[in-house]
Amino acid sequence: xxxxxxxxxxxxxxxxxxxxxxxxxxxxxxxxxxxxxxxxxxxxxxxxxxxxxxxxxxxxxxxxxxxxxxxxxxxxxxxxxxxxxxxxxxxxxxxxxxxxxxxxxxxxxxxxxxxxxxxxxxxxxxxxxxxxxxxxxxxxxxxxxxxxxxxxxxxxxxxxxxxxxxxxxxxxxxxxxxxxxxxxxxxxxxxxxxxxxxxxxxxxxxxxxxxxxxxxxxxxxxxxxxxxxxxxxxxxxxxxxxxxxxxxxxxxxxxxxxxxxxxxxxxxxxxxxxxxxxxxxxxxxxxxxxxxxxxxxxxxxxxxxxxxxxxxxxxxxxxxxxxxxxxxxxxxxxxxxxxxxxxxxxxxxxxxxxxxxxxxxxxxxxxxxxxxxxxxxxxxxxxxxxxxxxxxxxxxxxxxxxxxxxxxxxxxxxxxxxxxxxxxxxxxxxxxxxxxxxxxxxxxxxxxxxxxxxxxxxxxxxxxxxxxxxxxxxxxxxxxxxxxxxxxxxxxxxxxxxxxxxxxxxxxxxxxxxxxxxxxxxxxxxxxxxxxxxxxxxxxxxxxxxxxxxxxxxxxxxxxxxxx
Amino acid sequence: xxxxxxxxxxxxxxxxxxxxxxxxxxxxxxxxxxxxxxxxxxxxxxxxxxxxxxxxxxxxxxxxxxxxxxxxxxxxxxxxxxxxxxxxxxxxxxxxxxxxxxxxxxxxxxxxxxxxxxxxxxxxxxxxxxxxxxxxxxxxxxxxxxxxxxxxxxxxxxxxxxxxxxxxxxxxxxxxxxxxxxxxxxxxxxxxxxxxxxxxxxxxxxxxxxxxxxxxxxxxxxxxxxxxxxxxxxxxxxxxxxxxxxxxxxxxxxxxxxxxxxxxxxxxxxxxxxxxxxxxxxxxxxxxxxxxxxxxxxxxxxxxxxxxxxxxxx
Numbered sequence: 001x002x003x004x005x006x007x008x009x010x011x012x013x014x015x016x017x018x019x020x021x022x023x024x025x026x027x028x029x030x031x032x033x034x035x036x037x038x039x040x041x042x043x044x045x046x047x048x049x050x051x052x053x054x055x056x057x058x059x060x061x062x063x064x065x066x067x068x069x070x071x072x073x074x075x076x077x078x079x080x081x082x083x084x085x086x087x088x089x090x091x092x093x094x095x096x097x098x099x100x101x102x103x104x105x106x107x108x109x110x111x112x113x114x115x116x117x118x119x120x121x122x123x124x125x126x127x128x129x130x131x132x133x134x135x136x137x138x139x140x141x142x143x144x145x146x147x148x149x150x151x152x153x154x155x156x157x158x159x160x161x162x163x164x165x166x167x168x169x170x171x172x173x174x175x176x177x178x179x180x181x182x183x184x185x186x187x188x189x190x191x192x193x194x195x196x197x198x199x200x201x202x203x204x205x206x207x208x209x210x211x212x213x214x215x216x217x218x219x220x221x222x223x224x225x226x227x228x229x230x231x232x233x234x235x236x237x238x239x240x241x242x243x244x245x246x247x248x249x250x251x252x253x254x255x256x257x258x259x260x261x262x263x264x265x266x267x268x269x270x271x272x273x274x275x276x277x278x279x280x281x282x283x284x285x286x287x288x289x290x291x292x293x294x295x296x297x298x299x300x301x302x303x304x305x306x307x308x309x310x311x312x313x314x315x316x317x318x319x320x321x322x323x324x325x326x327x328x329x330x331x332x333x334x335x336x337x338x339x340x341x342x343x344x345x346x347x348x349x350x351x352x353x354x355x356x357x358x359x360x361x362x363x364x365x366x367x368x369x370x371x372x373x374x375x376x377x378x379x380x381x382x383x384x385x386x387x388x389x390x391x392x393x394x395x396x397x398x399x400x401x402x403x404x405x406x407x408x409x410x411x412x413x414x415x416x417x418x419x420x421x422x423x424x425x426x427x428x429x430x431x432x433x434x435x436x437x438x439x440x441x442x443x444x445x446x447x448x449x450x451x452x453x454x455x456x457x458x459x460x461x462x463x464x465x466x467x468x469x470x471x472x473x474x475x476x477x478x479x480x481x482x483x484x485x486x487x488x489x490x491x492x493x494x495x496x497x498x499x500x501x502x503x504x505x506x507x508x509x510x511x512x513x514x515x516x517x518x519x520x521x522x523x524x525x526x527x528x529x530x531x532x533x534x535x536x537x538x539x540x541x542x543x544x545x546x547x548x549x550x551x552x553x554x555x556x557x558x559x560x561x562x563x564x
Numbered sequence: 565x566x567x568x569x570x571x572x573x574x575x576x577x578x579x580x581x582x583x584x585x586x587x588x589x590x591x592x593x594x595x596x597x598x599x600x601x602x603x604x605x606x607x608x609x610x611x612x613x614x615x616x617x618x619x620x621x622x623x624x625x626x627x628x629x630x631x632x633x634x635x636x637x638x639x640x641x642x643x644x645x646x647x648x649x650x651x652x653x654x655x656x657x658x659x660x661x662x663x664x665x666x667x668x669x670x671x672x673x674x675x676x677x678x679x680x681x682x683x684x685x686x687x688x689x690x691x692x693x694x695x696x697x698x699x700x701x702x703x704x705x706x707x708x709x710x711x712x713x714x715x716x717x718x719x720x721x722x723x724x725x726x727x728x729x730x731x732x733x734x735x736x737x738x739x740x741x742x743x744x745x746x747x748x749x750x751x752x753x754x755x756x757x758x759x760x761x762x763x764x765x766x767x768x769x770x771x772x773x774x775x776x777x778x779x780x781x782x783x784x785x786x787x788x789x790x791x792x793x794x795x796x797x798x799x800x801x802x803x804x805x806x807x808x809x810x811x812x813x814x815x816x817x818x819x820x821x822x823x824x825x826x827x828x829x830x831x832x833x834x835x836x837x838x839x840x841x842x843x844x845x846x847x848x849x850x851x852x853x854x855x856x857x858x859x860x861x862x863x864x865x866x867x868x869x870x871x872x873x874x875x876x877x878x
Contacts, residue, residue, distance in 0.1 A: 303655070304655075306660075309656065309660060311656075311660055311663050311664040311667055312667050313667070314668070317653075317664060321653065321655075324655075407651045408647065408649060408650050408651050409650065409651055409652055409653070411612075411617065411645075411647040411650055412645065412647060412650055412652070412665070412704070412707060413668070414615070414617060414636075414640070415615055415617075415640055415643065415644075415645035415717075416640055416665065416668040416669050417637050417640050417641045417668070417669060418637075418640075418668055419636070419637050561617070561618045561619055562612070562617040562618065
């Protein structure tokens with residue numbers, strides 16, 4: 001039997017959109033995505049602009065005579081690669097642009113790359129997970145067009161941010177330059193911004209392509225690991241022979257000679273970076289087009305054993321929810337720590353060859369600090385980044401605790417005889433336990449790496465727990481803020497505190513800011529734990545913030561409404 | 565009778581936005597109380613205040629005689645709650661979710677829990693995130709019911725359930741009431757309330773507009789009357805009758821709304837050649853819509869003939 005369906009209806013033409021509608025981002029997927037990312041764009045642009053102008057003014061003021069600049073350049077040039085490490089080769093360090101490029105260049109790329117990773121992982125995968133993409137995809141557009149518009153929106157936001165960065169660099173040179181050569185020409189500013197933007201986008205492209213395959217969280221993890229790993233490996237390629245081969249695979253290494261603020265250009269090196277980014281972007285669009293909407297990997301993740309699910313108590317359940325992410329963070333940081341610790345022997349050998357005087361100087365100042373063994377190398381390379389990563393892990397744990405309220409699960413939990421105070425404390429303890437589980441894993445990996453390098457293992461193993469102290473404090477900050485105000489931005493607050501801590505610790509000594517500014521960074525109070533030097537005040541401070549945060553959160557939680 | 569739920573001038577403002585205003589309720593033990601209102605009227609706000617999830621701006625609420633803000637945990641021990649929207653642990657199976665909530669409360673009869681799983685036809689071995697919307701709702705209902713609470717607070721309980729499961733739910737609700745327990749359910753589905761509730765409160769724009777027995781609400785309401793005459797329609801004669809409103813004439817048919825006794829209408833109609841008379845008792849839905857100033861339904865009385873006397877469409 002055949003059924004006459006009649007002619008298909010002719011769809012009505014799309015109505016003309018008002019200017020207002022377009023301006024407010026309701027005219028297209030592209031416009032709406034720009035609208036949704038406006039806060040992040042403003043924050044990142046504001047942060048990097050503030051850093052350029054603030055640091056530019058401070059550097060120029062701190063080294064305001066030609067003599068001071070010559071001394072600065074001599075100091076930087078006398079530093080062997082093994083000690084220059086992540087800063088790379090010093091070129092024209094006596095100029096404002098050269099010093100800026102050498103000291104802070106990569107920081108801008110990392111900040112922008114983190115933004116790109118987070119944005120490009122969430123624009124499709126995150127939206128698919130929360131279900132809103134189903135509605136968008138039901139509109140009369142193909143999936144490919146949706147992906148392209150969303151991608152174009154991020155490219156637009158990144159372009160805006162980089163244009164502002166270029167202008168800020170040019171302004172900093174013109175406004176704050178104190179010696180000859182401090183001016184930053186437009187071509188240098190553009191070259192620097194282009195490099196930052198490309199490094200950011202190629203890092204984000206990994207998250208973009210992985211998002212439809214493995215989901216948002218895993219995509220962020222992989223992309224961030226590749227970005228940070230590439231940065232570390234590239235930075236120490238000259239001094240750790242084991243890194244030299246892998247470094248050739250990283251875009252940080254490809255573009256190592258492109259130092260436009262220092263007056264050294266290598267435009268060609270940017271081409272492969274752009275090609276990789278474009279290929280991955282196109283691959284991501286195709287994957288999104290061809291795969292089922294919102295369906296990530298078909299490999300079912302293994303279930304935890306029933307005993308680990310924590311069905312018997314709120315603390316157990318809170319910890320059970322954290323176990324998978326704690327394992328992931330532990331393994332990720334552990335891999336990083338293992339590689340650094342295992343490479344410490346190569347580093348030590350190079351240091352003895354290249355800078356024996358430096359070893360003597362360090363020994364004089366810190367008798368217990370042997371920079372040629374695993375503990376010393378870990379303290380130099382692993383700890384600073386380890387604090388940031390452990391801090392972000394803490395933000396993740398806080399976010400998972402907060403999801404009880406943000407997802408609405410708390411409605412049912414607090415309709416049982418579970419009080420608000422018990423819920424918050426159980427969640428806080430669950431996050432503390434997650435920090436503990438994560439730390440045991442990466443501390444064992446660090447100890448294993450140190451053992452392979454022939455160093456003693458106990459001190460680096462125990463030193464790894466300094467990262468746990470910082471992470472515990474960050475959990476306390478998040479739980480306190482979540483209980484006191486609302487949990488929906490608790491994880492973001494933790495992330496901001498972690499970034500602020502990192503920037504203070506990095507910039508305050510370099511810019512000769514008052515000591516009290518540097519003391520604001522919690523990480524400035526943790527001694528040199530990888531070589532066995534601990535600061536009791538820092539330990540007490542971290543534990544105090546952790547416990548105090550939970551107590552403050554408990555107090556606040558009892559006084560506010562639950563979120564809708 | 566004992567008041568299980570009691571509110572006095574209960575008011576909640578979210579900043580400048582209205583939640584509920586001066587809500588006075590008394591719900592007695594053993595009754596099924598329906599809380600009706602359109603979206604955003606304040607139903608969920610009221611329930612969340614009863615649970616101490618929200619704190620009232622002014623006024624007070626007690627459950628089991630306990631002030632909600634004073635000892636919410638004591639209240640929670642004796643209630644079962646299903647939110648209008650909820651999510652649970654994605655990675656846990658339905659069975660593990662039920663086990664966790666049973667452990668949080670303690671004292672859950674495993675046999676009763678198993679019977680609920682069977683009656684709702686739930687597969688407890690699947691992960692929560694793999695469930696359909698209806699199956700997630702079943703998990704929520706079992707969580708609310710499994711500890712046999714003295715009071716059920718159910719916010720739109722049949723949302724997402726297919727008609728067969730809805731029947732199962734209503735049967736369970738009857739069992740609950742038969743055991744002397746109390747249920748408070750919010751809904752905007754009038755048939756649901758009409759079938760299950762003893763009393764109904766209608767809330768609009770945050771304020772109660774009516775609290776009464778379901779039957780009384782229906783009795784209070786108007787009748788839709790349709791008179792079909794052989795000749796021209798005497799509109800003016802009917803407009804002046806007591807209790808008559810909304811008189812509309814078309815062709816030889818007169819539609820009117822009647823509040824109160826029908827005798828004057830029948831007497832007036834008898835003075836003309838009357839071909840047909842239809843009086844339709846309003847459904848709760850029409851009563852509800854009348855409260856909100858809207859025309860009741862699209863299916864008007866003219867299309868529903870019940871020859872020889874008043875008809876019932878529900």
